[in-house]
Amino acid sequence: MKEFGNAKENYDNTPIPAGLREHVQAGIQMGKANYRRQRRRTAQRWIATAACFGLLLAGLNLSPSIASAAANVPVLGGLFQVLTFVDYSKSEDGINYDISAPKVETESSLAEKVNAAIQEKVDQHLAKARQDWDDYREAFFATGGTEEEWGSREMDVSIDYEIKSQTEEQVSFVVSFAESWVSAYEEHYYYNLNLAENRELTLRDVLGEDWVVACNTAIQKQIAESVDASGFTYFFAPDKGGFTTVDEDTGFYIREDGAAVVCFPKYSIAAGAAGNVEFVVQ
Amino acid sequence: MTKEDILTQYIVENQAGFYRLAYSVLKNPDDALDAVQTAVCHALERQGSLRDTGAVRSWFYRILMNTCNDALRQRGRTVPFPEDLEPSQEDREPADDTLSRRVDALPAEVGTVIKLRFYEEMTLKEISQITGQNLNTVKSRLYAGLKKLRVTMEGVETL
Numbered sequence: 001m002k003e004f005g006n007a008k009e010n011y012d013n014t015p016i017p018a019g020l021r022e023h024v025q026a027g028i029q030m031g032k033a034n035y036r037r038q039r040r041r042t043a044q045r046w047i048a049t050a051a052c053f054g055l056l057l058a059g060l061n062l063s064p065s066i067a068s069a070a071a072n073v074p075v076l077g078g079l080f081q082v083l084t085f086v087d088y089s090k091s092e093d094g095i096n097y098d099i100s101a102p103k104v105e106t107e108s109s110l111a112e113k114v115n116a117a118i119q120e121k122v123d124q125h126l127a128k129a130r131q132d133w134d135d136y137r138e139a140f141f142a143t144g145g146t147e148e149e150w151g152s153r154e155m156d157v158s159i160d161y162e163i164k165s166q167t168e169e170q171v172s173f174v175v176s177f178a179e180s181w182v183s184a185y186e187e188h189y190y191y192n193l194n195l196a197e198n199r200e201l202t203l204r205d206v207l208g209e210d211w212v213v214a215c216n217t218a219i220q221k222q223i224a225e226s227v228d229a230s231g232f233t234y235f236f237a238p239d240k241g242g243f244t245t246v247d248e249d250t251g252f253y254i255r256e257d258g259a260a261v262v263c264f265p266k267y268s269i270a271a272g273a274a275g276n277v278e279f280v281v282q
Numbered sequence: 283m284t285k286e287d288i289l290t291q292y293i294v295e296n297q298a299g300f301y302r303l304a305y306s307v308l309k310n311p312d313d314a315l316d317a318v319q320t321a322v323c324h325a326l327e328r329q330g331s332l333r334d335t336g337a338v339r340s341w342f343y344r345i346l347m348n349t350c351n352d353a354l355r356q357r358g359r360t361v362p363f364p365e366d367l368e369p370s371q372e373d374r375e376p377a378d379d380t381l382s383r384r385v386d387a388l389p390a391e392v393g394t395v396i397k398l399r400f401y402e403e404m405t406l407k408e409i410s411q412i413t414g415q416n417l418n419t420v421k422s423r424l425y426a427g428l429k430k431l432r433v434t435m436e437g438v439e440t441l
Contacts, residue, residue: 031326
């Protein structure tokens with residue numbers, strides 16, 4: 001096909017943007033992480049199920065050996081009494097649900113409040129996912145999509161959590177809500193609870209009165225360090241929607257070593273390729 | 283080498299090709315970059331469904347095409363900023379653009395077959411695997427496209 005010679009040459013000469021490599025690397029990392037998480041979750045569920053059977057059969061209090069075995073399961077850890085999770089997977093109307101939402105199991109007003117807040121977010125997230133999926137399907141067929149093209153399209157909806165740190169008195173965890181279909185979308189909520197004092201911890205509790213200055217200094221320093229030799233950084237300039245200051249609503253968690261880690265959602269202060277960005281404030 | 287290594291290496295080595303195809307469908311560098319990133323992410327996430335590492339190309343391109351088509355549909359239901367769809371200043375005008383332009387003006391499903399066949403030099407069987415359509419549909423789209431382009435059909439291989 002000689003006629004296509006020039007057209008193919010034009011096509012082959014499509015300019016490749018410098019950012020391609022970063023985008024591909026970000027995709028690889030995100031994909032690998034999601035793949036690992038799915039696999040780990042399958043394993044976790046198995047362990048959790050096995051642990052539940054252990055409890056049913058013997059009872060945690062009656063069997064010190066099971067109790068100590070459960071305490072050694074990394075997922076359940078020593079949080080057995082504090083955090084449990086509502087865990088289920090199902091597929092319905094083309095949506096795969098993979099839900100693992102935490103619940104604080106102490107008899108306190110704080111636990112009630114946090115559980116209610118999490119439950120509300122879970123309900124909102126599931127309703128939004130169903131709505132998005134319906135809208136998408138409607139738009140797909142309205143714009144000429146066929147059943148054949150629709151094929152076996154599915155949406156993945158997941159809720160997961162990660163315990164960042166935990167001591168006798170306090171627990172810090174993050175709940176992630178994700179929707180994955182056309183584009184991946186993920187939201188994180190951070191919870192830092194002081195169980196002894198029955199209240200939520202703030203950045204002021206962790207970093208002291210000067211918490212705003214401490215955070216801003218650390219963040220600005222890390223953003224400045226991210227600029228590479230060619231002057232490129234994922235972070236937006238402050239006057240172009242970039243980072244200006246932390247405030248009461250800024251999400252954070254407490255690391256094992258006690259350091260506060262301040263978190264910003266994807267796109268909020270940096271290009272999407274950077275994903276969610278985190279800054280350690282010592 | 284594990285399956286993941288093979289897949290990662292394939293992606294890294296062929297990323298320019300992914301971008302070219304995504305750009306030819308979406309006509310916007312940022313959208314094309316996003317589509318490549320999303321497709322790469324999905325591919326690694328679903329590496330379990332890659333049964334035969336020898337067929338990694340058609341397996342990956344299928345994910346990429348789905349991502350691009352979804353982005354197009356997504357665009358259809360949001361009102362784009364006017365400048366989004368204008369070619370940006372960096373976009374280079376092709377030197378001899380008559381056929382290129384006519385290929386770009388083809389309906390999406392026909393244009394895809396033409397691009398995969400003549401730009402990416404894939405077989406019709408591969409194109410059928412990538413687009414999820416049977417071989418006869420692919421053939422009929424190829425001929426329809428060529429007819430629209432008024433390119434002589436002589437010498438067009440069908441397999």
